[in-house]
Amino acid sequence: KNQHFKDKMLFFKAWLSLGGSWHWRHKMKPPIVYMSTSSLLEPATWFDDSTKWTRLGAAVLPFWVADMDFKAAEPIQSAVCRRAATGSYGYATPSLKLKEAIIANCRECWNAESCDPKWIRFHPGLICGLYQAVRLAQGGGVIVPVPIYPPFLNAARDTASAIRLVDVSKEDSIFKNIEKAVCELKAQGQNQIVILWCSPHNPTGRVWRRSELEHLANIVRRHADEITAVCSDEVWSGLVFDDTKTPFVSLAELAFSANYTDLLDRLVILTSPSKTYNVAALDFAFAVIPNDSLRRRYFRVGRDQAECTPLGLAAAEAILVNDQHNSSECRRRDILTPHNGKCEPWRRELVQFLQANRDYTIDFIHNHCAPDVYVAAIPEASYLIWLDCNGLGLSNPAAYFRDQFYLGLSDGDPFFGKVQSGFCRFNFACPRPVLEDGLSRLAAAVESVRSQRREKSLQ
Ligand SMILES: Cc1ncc(COP(=O)(O)O)c(C=O)c1O
Numbered sequence: 001k002n003q004h005f006k007d008k009m010l011f012f013k014a015w016l017s018l019g020g021s022w023h024w025r026h027k028m029k030p031p032i033v034y035m036s037t038s039s040l041l042e043p044a045t046w047f048d049d050s051t052k053w054t055r056l057g058a059a060v061l062p063f064w065v066a067d068m069d070f071k072a073a074e075p076i077q078s079a080v081c082r083r084a085a086t087g088s089y090g091y092a093t094p095s096l097k098l099k100e101a102i103i104a105n106c107r108e109c110w111n112a113e114s115c116d117p118k119w120i121r122f123h124p125g126l127i128c129g130l131y132q133a134v135r136l137a138q139g140g141g142v143i144v145p146v147p148i149y150p151p152f153l154n155a156a157r158d159t160a161s162a163i164r165l166v167d168v169s170k171e172d173s174i175f176k177n178i179e180k181a182v183c184e185l186k187a188q189g190q191n192q193i194v195i196l197w198c199s200p201h202n203p204t205g206r207v208w209r210r211s212e213l214e215h216l217a218n219i220v221r222r223h224a225d226e227i228t229a230v231c232s233d234e235v236w237s238g239l240v241f242d243d244t245k246t247p248f249v250s251l252a253e254l255a256f257s258a259n260y261t262d263l264l265d266r267l268v269i270l271t272s273p274s275k276t277y278n279v280a281a282l283d284f285a286f287a288v289i290p291n292d293s294l295r296r297r298y299f300r301v302g303r304d305q306a307e308c309t310p311l312g313l314a315a316a317e318a319i320l321v322n323d324q325h326n327s328s329e330c331r332r333r334d335i336l337t338p339h340n341g342k343c344e345p346w347r348r349e350l351v352q353f354l355q356a357n358r359d360y361t362i363d364f365i366h367n368h369c370a371p372d373v374y375v376a377a378i379p380e381a382s383y384l385i386w387l388d389c390n391g392l393g394l395s396n397p398a399a400y401f402r403d404q405f406y407l408g409l410s411d412g413d414p415f416f417g418k419v420q421s422g423f424c425r426f427n428f429a430c431p432r433p434v435l436e437d438g439l440s441r442l443a444a445a446v447e448s449v450r451s452q453r454r455e456k457s458l459q
Contacts, residue, residue, distance in 0.1 A: 039349065040073065040074075040345060040346045040349050041070050041071075041346070041349060041350060041353060042070060042071045043069060043070060043071070043431050044068075044069050044070055044071050045071070050067075051065060051067070052064065052065045052067045052069075056402060056408040057402075059406050060402055060406045060407070060408040061406055061407060061408060061434070061437060061438055061441065062408040062427075063407070063408055063409055063426050063427045063428070063430070063438050064408045064409055064410040064425070064427060065410070065427070066202070066275060066280075066382075066383075066384060066427060067278065067280060067427075067429075068278045068350075068383065068427075068429035068430070069429060069430040069431060069434065070278055070350070070429070071278075072277060072278050072279050072315070073277060073318075073342070073343040073346035073347070074346075075318045075319075075342035075343055076277060076279060076315045076318045076319065076343060078318070079314040079315055079317065079318035080282070080311050080314055080315055082314070083310055083311055083313075083314035084311060088310070089309075089310060091307055092307070092308065092309065092310035092313055094120075094122050094308065094313055094316075095313070095317065096117075097317060097321065098313060098316055098317050098320065098321070099117040099120055100117060101317070101320045101321040101322060101338070102117075102120055102286065102288075102320055102335065103115050103116065103117050103119070103120070104322065105320065105322065105332075105335040105336075105338055106119075106252070106288060106335050108332055109250065109253060109332050109333050109334060109335050110250060110252045110253040110256045110257075110335075111253065111256060111257055112252070112253075112256040114290075115288075115290075118295075119288050119289055119290055119295065120286050120287070120288055121286060121287040121288075121289065121295070121298060121299060121302070122284075122285075122286050122307070122308050123270075123272075123284075123285040123286060123287065123302075123305065123308070124283040124284070124285070124305065124306045124307065124308050124309070124312070125272070125274075125280075125283055125285050126233060126235055126270055126271075126272055126274070126285045127151045127155070128302065128305045129231075129233075129268070129270040129285060129287050129302075130151055130152060130155040130196065130231065130233065130270065131155045131158070131159065131302075132287075132298055132301050132302040132305075133155075133194060133196065133229055133231035133268050133270070133287075133298070134155045134156055134158075134159045134160055134194055134196070134231075135159055135301035135302075136192075136194055136228050136229045136268075136294070136297060136298060136301065137159075137160055137192045137193060137194040137228055137229070138192050138228075139159070139160065139161050139192075140160065140161065140162070140185075140190045140191070140192030140193060140194070140228070141160060141161070141162040141163070141164065141185035141188070141190035141192070141193045141194070142155075142156040142159075142160040142162070142163050142164075142193070142194050142195075142196065143163075143164045143166060143178060143181045143182065143185075143193065143194070143195045143196065144156050144163060144164070144165055144166070144196050144417075145165075145166050145167075145168040145174070145178075145196070145197065145198060145201070146165045146166065146167055146168065146415065146416050146417060147168070147169070147203055147204070147386070147412065147415035147416050147420075147423065148168075148196075148198060148201075148202070148203075148415055149198065149202040149203070149233075149415070150414040150415060152196050152198065152233075153414070153417045155196075156196070157417075160194075161190075162185055162188060162190055164181035164184060164185060165416075165417055166178050166181055168201060168204065168206070169204065169376065169377065174212070174215075175212065175215035175216065175219065178195065178215075178216065178219055179219050179222070179223075182195075182219060182223050182226065182227065183223075185226070186223070186226050190226065191225070191226045192226070192228045193223075193226050193227050193228060194227075194228055194229045194230070194231065195216075195220075195227065195229070195230045195231070196231050196233070197216070197230060197231065197232045197233065197251065198232075198233045198236075199213075199232050199233070199234055199236075199237070199248075199250075199251065200234075200236040200237060200239075200240065200248065200380065200381035200382060201236075202235075202236060202382060202384060203384050203386045203410075203412075203415055203425045204376070204377035204379065204386050205236075205377060205378070205379020205380055205381050205382045205384060205385070205386070206377060206379075206380060206381075207240055207246040207247075207248055207380040207381050208249065209246075209249070210249045210254060213249055213251055213254045214254065214258070216230070216251070216263075217251075217254060217255065217258070217260040217262075217263045220260070220262050220263045220266060221260065221262045221263070224262045224266075227266060228266065228294075229266045229267075229268055229294060230251065230263060230266050230267055230268070231268040231270055232250070232251040232252075232267070232268070232269055232270065233270045233271070234248075234250055234251075234269060234270065234271045235270070235271050235272050235274065235275050235285075236275055236276075236381050236382045237250065237271065237276075237333075237334040237335075237336055237337075237381070238273070238275070238276030238277070238334055238336040238337045238347060239275065239276055239350075239351060239354065239381050239382050239383065240334070240351075240380065240381040241351065241354070241355045241358070241379075241380055241381060242380065243333075246380040246381075247333055248333050248334050248381070249333065250269065250333065250334070250335070251263070251267060251269065252264075252267060252269050252288065252290075253333065255267055264290055264291065265290070265291040265294065266291070266294065267289065267290060267291070267294075268287055268288075268289050268294070268298065269287065269288045269289075270285070270286075270287050271285065271286065271287075271288075271335065271336060272284060272285035272286065273315070273316060273319045273320065273336050275382070276336050276337070276347060277315075277319055277343060277346075277347070278429075279312075279315050279319075282309065282311055282312040282315045283308060283309055283312045284308050284309075284312030284313065284315060284316045318342055318343065319336070319341060319342075319343050320335075320336070320338060320341065321338070321341065321342075322338030322339060322340050322341055323340045323341070323342070354383050354428070354429060357383070357428045357429070357430075357432065357435055358378075358379060358383075358385065358428060360432070360435065361375075361385055361426065361428045361435065361439065362375050362378060362385070364439045364443070365387070365439070365442070368439075368442075368443040368446070369442055369443055369446045371391050372389070372391035372392050372446050372449065372450065373387055373388070373389045373391060373392065373397075373442065373446055374387070374388050374391070375387060375388075376388040376423065383427055383428050383429035384425050384426070384427055384428075385425070385426045385428060386412070386423060386425055387409075387412075387423060387424045387425070387426055388422065388423055389412075389422050389423060389424055390422035390423075392422075392446065392449050393449070394422075394449070395421070396411065396413075396421075397409075397422060397424055398410065398411035398412070398424050399411070400445065401424070401441070401442065401445050404445065404448070405441045405442075405444055405445045405448075406441065407438060407441040407442060407445065409424040409425060409426050410424060410425035410426075410427075411424065412424050412425060426438075426442075
């Protein structure tokens with residue numbers, strides 16, 4: 001009886017926290033949101049300041065920005081509440097405990113005893129780190145893989161004098177094209193080149209294989225005089241679906257383990273728990289830069305940025321501190337997911353949940369939307385799926401989905417820097433009933449285009 005009551009309460013809480021506000025805001029039937037009683041994942045409670053739920057208009061069901069519709073893990077909530085309750089919100093210095101935790105994770109995952117706390121540069125978000133990395137080229141050349149999370153392109157355009165875009169959807173030629181881009185920039189007289197890298201990749205969810213990263217390391221070796229820095233944004237590393245088939249390999253781990261010293265001396269690893277633990281608005285990120293002189297320059301070109309907030313630092317401690325290092329377990333590869341971290345049970349459950357949502361989404365699109373809309377890349381990590389909507393023959397599919405079907409996807413154009421269009425990015429990190437609703441809107445949009453096509457062909 002007690003269990004039955006608990007189940008009902010949980011159902012009601014979940015319904016209220018997501019369905020209640022949804023009902024009010026969208027004048028629709030509330031979704032039935034049920035997570036099992038043992039679940040650590042709780043649907044988020046929406047406030048009117050939610051960017052994801054308000055930016056595209058109240059009636060649009062949002063699957064765009066990279067936020068999840070789940071509350072953060074309980075240890076994060078407690079740590080933030082405890083820190084907020086002090087009432088002291090002056091400038092805060094990252095604790096020694098946090099720095100040591102990050103470095104202990106780097107030593108373990110990268111198999112690199114020499115890692116030192118002074119290698120870390122804290123940021124209030126990754127984007128300022130991307131800008132700083134690009135500034136290392138001192139107005140020189142920047143190589144950007146596309147499609148890509150748009151701020152990569154902004155950082156390059158706002159700061160560099162020459163940009164080369166390399167299409168990473170053409171898997172057999174990515175590294176040839178990166179090398180070609182380096183040679184072209186060299187031929188133009190650029191001798192300060194920065195390569196931006198995203199691993200796992202946003203928007204395709206690709207987990208780069210060790211052999212692929214070796215190609216990148218070899219390019220750096222061959223053009224060491226002109227390549228100033230390689231910035232690897234590894235923010236999605238905590239959300240890899242299959243650790244055995246597609247294990248995450250940090251560019252730092254490769255540089256240390258295979259003795260790629262040229263790469264090591266040019267490396268900027270940029271990361272944050274923001275995506276894995278759904279804490280983006282707590283504004284906490286960091287860079288790890290092993291080379292002393294590169295790190296000094298990186299610090300110098302970033303003197304205009306703000307500090308981390310005490311709430312972000314409190315959350316980071318709750319996430320990154322490993323209560324006990326356990327060498328008997330298989331080796332970890334990702335510095336954001338300490339084995340005995342307080343949030344690790346939550347994260348593991350999350351990854352399983354997301355994987356099931358991913359599979360459901362792929363099946364649905366295959367059965368109901370293809371070939372007009374199809375999955376351009378099966379994500380091996382993240383909660384984002386990259387859709388090719390060119391089969392619809394629309395000039396802006398994202399606008400069509402939004403205006404006609406109240407379905408909010410990310411428009412793919414800004415991910416290319418406008419060289420290609422017809423793509424959308426779909427965020428599937430939400431309770432299943434919400435996902436089902438979003439996918440049926442997508443199917444309805446596809447069906448509507450098909451029926452218009454049929455009508456036209458009969459005329
Ligand atoms: C690859 C990548 N880098 C950086 C960011 C920015 O993250 P944050 O807002 O946590 O700084 C994102 C956000 O989605 C991202 O996908």
